[in-house]
Amino acid sequence: MSVFVAPVTRLRGTIQPPPDKSISHRAAILGAMAVEPVTIRNYLDAADTTSTLNAVRRLGALVEEHPEHVVVRGTGLREAAPVAGPIQVGNAGTLMRLLPGWLAGQEGRSYVLDGDASIRRRPVDRIADPLRRMGAAIEATDGRLPPFTLHGRRLHATEYVLPVASAQVKSCVLVAGLIADGTTVVVEPAPSRDHTERLLCSAGVRVERAGGRVSVTNQDELVLDPIEVPGDLSSAAFIIAAGILVRGSRLLVTSTSVNWTRTGFLRIVERMGAIVLGDLEEPAEAVCPREPVSDLDVTAGPLRGTVVSPAEVPLAIDELPLVALLGCWAEGTTVVQGAHELRLKESDRIARVVEGLRGLGARIEATADGFAVEGTGGLRGGRFTAHGDHRLAMLGAVAGLASRDGVEVVGMDAAAVSYPRFLDDLATLV
């Protein structure tokens, strides 16, 4: 689906962003592992998180979908059902990387995981490595890609040093650690989103975090309290960026997650000169069981370039394409470093962002692990292709709103992966 997004003179209004995708995936997966039913309020209704509900249904969980909440009746930690044929994860990388943590501990049962064309180019060796150390067996296509087969075994705790900060890989190992004998430790080179730790902590699991080490111990069973999913800051970030870029705008984004492991983008735009007021959580070493939420008050304003350092990358990973877009309007140069991971997302987000924004008139160069943008006061507009990547589709639309001539976004429907109402929400602000 191709959509033309015309430039606008200002944006005004209030948006409640869709429920958090990362927390929704985790709530459904942990719910399926629990012995008691769990109620998830405000579960994200989008393509990725529907894939997760379908996957856990196939594994034996009962899922009831109500207008305001979902109830997941799990199978227990060690009793996932056998599944005939592949479990389809669709476009969902988080599902593909977290679910194996559970399945690896299903002794004597084997599972095949597969997904769409984008998933088939995203490596799973990063989870295969720690899961093999814990005792599971995995056969992946060409040694590292989906579809892959996972043979469940009795798992043993490990201490795993992540080669690259990744919340998905960390979460996979922590989930496996619930079933493994002993205490499992993951060492992170830099902090990444910690929703798995918070959910486990609120379920009474002892989760310890200190000096970059996160540990969990073996559980007999998992019982979860009701879960309330906050608004997704990564979805809200597109609305926030539009509010910053379109002159004269004033927006309120309500009830959004401000977990400190997710707010890197807000700290970056603040440095660039944007004004986004909210009650952001301060970084802390101990794991807090609560997911903090805040309203965010956004005002447009002049921007200056900034350098995003490698340590900031995991805290803003999905928002880095927006940093490139903001850089087009900023005075001076905006540089993102240490973000090679962007090449392994739903698309190669370094190559696609550079190619897409150049087509709209940007002065932007790709580097091996990021990009450098020369601010030129704005973008001309033109045609922008999403390449099946939801965040690129929304990036193109925001570029259109702030551009001189408007942007035709090719493949706008990809936004349904995380934010199906994105265009409707934007329309209420114009």
Ligand code: S3P
């Ligand atoms: C996610 C973690 C991030 C992010 C992805 C969702 C998660 O990936 O890009 O969209 O829910 O854990 P990393 O594994 O690179 O942290």
